[in-house]
Amino acid sequence: MTTTRKPYTTWTVNGEDYKLxxxxxxxxxxxxxxxxxxxxxxxxxxGEDFNLPALKVMLIIVHGALQKYHHGLKLDxxxxxxxxxxxxxxxxxxxxxxxxxxxxxxxxxxxxxxTEEKAPTLSVVE
Numbered sequence: 001m002t003t004t005r006k007p008y009t010t011w012t013v014n015g016e017d018y019k020l021x022x023x024x025x026x027x028x029x030x031x032x033x034x035x036x037x038x039x040x041x042x043x044x045x046x047g048e049d050f051n052l053p054a055l056k057v058m059l060i061i062v063h064g065a066l067q068k069y070h071h072g073l074k075l076d077x078x079x080x081x082x083x084x085x086x087x088x089x090x091x092x093x094x095x096x097x098x099x100x101x102x103x104x105x106x107x108x109x110x111x112x113x114x115t116e117e118k119a120p121t122l123s124v125v126e
Contacts, residue, residue: 008069011062011104019069022098026064034058039109042100055082055092058067058100063072065103 008019022030023123031037059076063078085095104110 003043005108006106009084009099011081011099013081014088018066018081020062021068022065022095022105022108022109023068025065027107030061030064038104042104042109050057052092053094056090058095061100062087062095064069065107 008021011018011020027038034041038061041057059082060075060080062082063073063075066073066078082095090098101110
């Protein structure tokens with residue numbers, strides 16, 4: 001059975017929709033900037049508590065994800081968008097849950113259907 005993912009997720013700021021998707025090139029660029037595998041940031045080891053990543057890390061990821069559909073937006077533009085997002089009544093936790101987690105799903109980091117058979121455990125290498 002073939003399943004397809006949505007092509008992107010959307011981040012709405014000030015009534016404007018921004019399409020987000022991480023391409024392989026962007027993931028590699030982000031990992032190089034951050035010096036760590038993205039899965040390591042968002043998926044703690046068994047027994048470890050999940051700590052919300054630093055805002056800068058989250059915004060670097062959003063910036064990378066914007067490049068496919070909104071090429072030319074700079075990181076400073078993303079900072080301004082986040083300020084507007086906060087003015088709209090949202091914050092860093094909502095960015096994580098409502099934007100980044102769906103982004104990771106459409107970009108292939110999280111299984112599409114979490115109710116299917118449990119996937120084998122993956123080890124993240126640095």
